[in-house]
Amino acid sequence: MEKYDVLIVGGSTTGCWFADRMAQTGARVLVIEKQLPENVSREYDIFHMGEEDMKRFGLEIPEEGNPVRGFRYEHSNMISPYGTYRKKGADSPVIGLHKHDYIMLMAEKAQKSGAEFIYGAAFTDFIYEQGKIVGARYKTADGEQEVYAKIVADCSGIPSVARTKLPGTSAVCNFRLTPRDIFYVVLYYIKYVDKDVDPRALDGFFMQYKAWSAPAGEGYDAILGIGGSYSYEYSEEIFNAHYSRNVKYPEYTVEKVEKGMTPYHRSVYSFVDDGFIAMGDAACLTKPTCGEGCTSSLVQAEIAVDVISKLLKADLPLSKENMWSINKRYMVAQGKGFDFMRPLLIGVVGLNYDEAEYMFENEIVFSEALFNSMDGEDLNLKLDVVAKWLAGIAKGVANKKIRASAVGKVIKGLKQALEIAVLYDKYPDTPHGFSEWRAKADKKWTEIGSLADTCDPEIMEKLGY
Ligand SMILES: Cc1cc2nc3c(=O)[nH]c(=O)nc-3n(C[C@H](O)[C@H](O)[C@H](O)COP(=O)(O)OP(=O)(O)OC[C@H]3O[C@@H](n4cnc5c(N)ncnc54)[C@H](O)[C@@H]3O)c2cc1C
Numbered sequence: 001m002e003k004y005d006v007l008i009v010g011g012s013t014t015g016c017w018f019a020d021r022m023a024q025t026g027a028r029v030l031v032i033e034k035q036l037p038e039n040v041s042r043e044y045d046i047f048h049m050g051e052e053d054m055k056r057f058g059l060e061i062p063e064e065g066n067p068v069r070g071f072r073y074e075h076s077n078m079i080s081p082y083g084t085y086r087k088k089g090a091d092s093p094v095i096g097l098h099k100h101d102y103i104m105l106m107a108e109k110a111q112k113s114g115a116e117f118i119y120g121a122a123f124t125d126f127i128y129e130q131g132k133i134v135g136a137r138y139k140t141a142d143g144e145q146e147v148y149a150k151i152v153a154d155c156s157g158i159p160s161v162a163r164t165k166l167p168g169t170s171a172v173c174n175f176r177l178t179p180r181d182i183f184y185v186v187l188y189y190i191k192y193v194d195k196d197v198d199p200r201a202l203d204g205f206f207m208q209y210k211a212w213s214a215p216a217g218e219g220y221d222a223i224l225g226i227g228g229s230y231s232y233e234y235s236e237e238i239f240n241a242h243y244s245r246n247v248k249y250p251e252y253t254v255e256k257v258e259k260g261m262t263p264y265h266r267s268v269y270s271f272v273d274d275g276f277i278a279m280g281d282a283a284c285l286t287k288p289t290c291g292e293g294c295t296s297s298l299v300q301a302e303i304a305v306d307v308i309s310k311l312l313k314a315d316l317p318l319s320k321e322n323m324w325s326i327n328k329r330y331m332v333a334q335g336k337g338f339d340f341m342r343p344l345l346i347g348v349v350g351l352n353y354d355e356a357e358y359m360f361e362n363e364i365v366f367s368e369a370l371f372n373s374m375d376g377e378d379l380n381l382k383l384d385v386v387a388k389w390l391a392g393i394a395k396g397v398a399n400k401k402i403r404a405s406a407v408g409k410v411i412k413g414l415k416q417a418l419e420i421a422v423l424y425d426k427y428p429d430t431p432h433g434f435s436e437w438r439a440k441a442d443k444k445w446t447e448i449g450s451l452a453d454t455c456d457p458e459i460m461e462k463l464g465y
Contacts, residue, residue, distance in 0.1 A: 004030045005312055007136055007149035008115075009123040009162050012041050013294045014280030015155035016106035017057065018301045019115035025309035029114070030147060031107075032121035032138050034156075040107075040119075041100050043260040044187055046070050046217050051093040053295035057302065060105060061095055068105060070096035070217030077204035078371045080360035081353035083247045086204060087360070087368045096215055121145070123161045126152065126276075133275035136162070151308065151318040153277045158182065158261055160282040163268070171270040171320055171434060172278055180452035181265040181284075183210070183227035183291045186235045189220040189256040197221070197250045205290065207366075208349060208356050209243040212290075220255055227291055229452035230465055232259050237459045246353065262291040266339050266445060269438050270431075271330070272323040277304055285334075288341040299334045300326070320431055328429055336424040340417045343448045347413015350454050351406045358401040364392035365410065386414070416448050 006022050008015045011033030023029045033040060051072070054061050062069040072095050077086040107117060120140055127135040127146060135148035154162035158177055166174040192199060199221040205212040211226040226243060228235035265284040271277050279285070279301055286293035307326050308318060316322055348356070348365055360366040369385055393410065396402035423441060428434050455465075 002030075002147050004028045004147065004149040006030070006151050006153060006308070007032070007147055008153045008155055009136065010034075010155035010157060010280070010282070011107055011117055011119070012103055012155065012157060012280075013106065014282075014297045014301060015153070016103060016110050017059075017298055018153060018155060018279060018305065019117075020106065020110035020113045021301070021305040022309065023110060023113035023115040025305065025312070027309060027312055029110075029116065030149065031110070031115060031117045032123060032136075032147075033117065033119050034122040036120045037104065037107075041103050044185075044258040045098055045100075046096055046187075046223065047099045047102075047292075047294060048094045048096040048214075049295050051095050053298075054095060057295060057298045059295075060109070062097070062102075062105075068098055068101045070098060071215045072096070073200065073203070073215055076212075076214070078366065079204040079206050079247075080357045080366070081206065081208045081246055082357055083206075084357065085360040085366075087366060087371045089205075089371050096217055098217070123156065125165055126162065133273075149275075150312070151275050151277060153279055153304075154282040155280045157281040158263055160278070162276070163278045163282055166273065166276065170273045170276075171431060172273050172276065173268045173270075177263055177265060177284075179230045180450050181263060183229065183262045183264045184232045184235050185225060185227040185260050185262060185291070186232055186239065187258040187260075188224040188239075188254045189216050189258070190222055190224055190252040190254055192221045192249075193251040193253065202249060206243065206247065207289075207345075208351075208353060209238055211239065211243045211247075213249075221252070224249075227262070227264075229264070229450075229455055230460075231463070233463055234455065234459060234465075237463065238456065241459065242353075242456075262286055262293060264288075264291055264451060266342060267330075267335055269441060270320075270324075270327050270434065271300065271304070272326055273320045275318055277308075277323065277326070279304065285338075288338050288345060296334065296338070300330045303329045303333065324430055328427055331424055331427045336421055339424060340421045342451070343416035343420060344413045346449065346451055346454060347410045347416075349451065350409035350413075351402070355396075355402045355406050358396055359392070362392050362396070364389050364396065416444070419444060420448075 005027040006029045008019050008031040011031045019029050019031045075091045076089045079086050121138045124137045126133045136152050137146050164174050164176050203213045213222050213224050216223040226235045226239045228238050263281050263284045263286050267284045280297040281293050285297045287296050304326050311322050393407050428437050
């Protein structure tokens with residue numbers, strides 16, 4: 001029977017990167033990927049990553065002219081609901097890439113480092129011995145196969161095929177993502193009718209619609225994208241009924257439409273259990289502001305490589321206890337920052353467009369200070385900034401620019417965000433005390449609810465939800 005150190009389920013961005021790094025440490029690594037190579041990650045074409053993040057994680061940056069590369073741009077803007085006010089985001093160049101081709105490059109690199117890949121191999125279940133995970137079963141065109149490994153890493157994205165098979169008693173949550181926990185993203189690849197339009201001058205993100213204009217690579221002027229809860233139909237309705245109506249773009253033609261899903265859910269509380277780790281979208285590691293997850297997943301993966309490779313070298317078991325530091329270190333590096341943002345965002349998207357426009361104008365919440373620190377790792381939300389926002393809100397209410405009920409939502413979001421930060425600071429150093437912490441966290445997240453709760457009631461009714 002084949003025996004590996006690490007079995008990775010899913011060979012997309014997270015799985016390939018983890019495979020490469022673990023193989024580089026000398027571990028014996030196998031990746032099983034459900035799709036055949038030509039079909040891996042075909043849902044959408046263009047994705048992007050921050051150039052600094054790519055350098056940090058040792059991701060190859062294809063040269064200009066390389067067909068894998070789409071484009072490079074300097075920074076993005078956050079734009080007010082009617083398109084009047086633009087707040088400049090952090091000044092960090094972004095590289096656009098063709099996703100399928102880039103993943104195949106990542107897989108090739110991992111194979112050169114020694115990782116083995118089996119394509120057309122779908123995980124079906126764990127193999128247990130004495131109650132412990134010791135490997136997995138998977139299906140190929142030739143039938144069911146078995147493989148043994150010291151750890152199974154779930155990098156299977158939204159379906160979370162391995163994590164959702166864990167028993168309810170596991171430290172790792174085994175929930176399935178529902179349509180409320182997913183962002184349904186629709187990408188319109190467009191061309192402007194007037195060739196003199198500068199598409200880059202129109203680029204930016206509109207938080208109120210969860211919509212954006214961004215470069216699209218060769219052949220198109222821009223991607224107009226939108227994400228929403230529940231379904232693609234919901235996102236398309238918001239695009240047509242709100243975004244396109246309120247934000248005036250020069251006349252354009254839609255050349256191509258792509259659709260894809262990304263998780264929009266707090267990360268799992270514990271990634272690890274005996275012989276198991278959840279990673280990437282399967283652990284809900286996407287950015288709360290935009291749903292991107294390719295590099296944010298690697299923050300956890302990098303910690304995991306460090307901890308797991310040391311345990312393997314010391315011939316120590318890959319147990320929940322021995323790997324617990326992955327949880328704690330991730331919480332400090334990124335988890336607290338990301339989950340702090342979630343309730344705050346629920347609060348601010350509850351504002352109507354006029355209120356949000358006023359707040360953009362007056363640097364209340366929608367301020368350059370916030371957008372420059374929105375990558376989650378360092379929020380820098382100082383008390384004097386919060387105090388300035390509160391004073392601005394009070395003035396807005398007095399001038400009848402903001403409804404008191406909307407203020408209530410923002411303040412509630414801010415309060416819950418701070419409560420999450422305090423709770424996450426107390427994340428246990430060992431599995432001891434985790435059950436109590438988890439019960440408190442569950443209670444808090446039930447109170448917070450979901451961004452899906454802020455969906456437009458009229459559209460919800462129209463779609464029969
Ligand atoms: C339209 C759209 C645009 C996006 N743009 C960006 C962007 O610009 N930048 C960014 O950082 N993020 C972006 N994201 C998010 C990004 O796509 C994900 O966060 C990222 O792909 C997660 O990578 P992953 O490897 O964890 O999971 P996935 O990419 O979902 O990969 C999971 C892999 O597991 C395989 N698999 C599934 N089931 C099984 C099974 N049973 N057995 C074996 N293998 C299995 C799948 O075939 C797949 O290859 C976007 C998402 C969408 C929908």
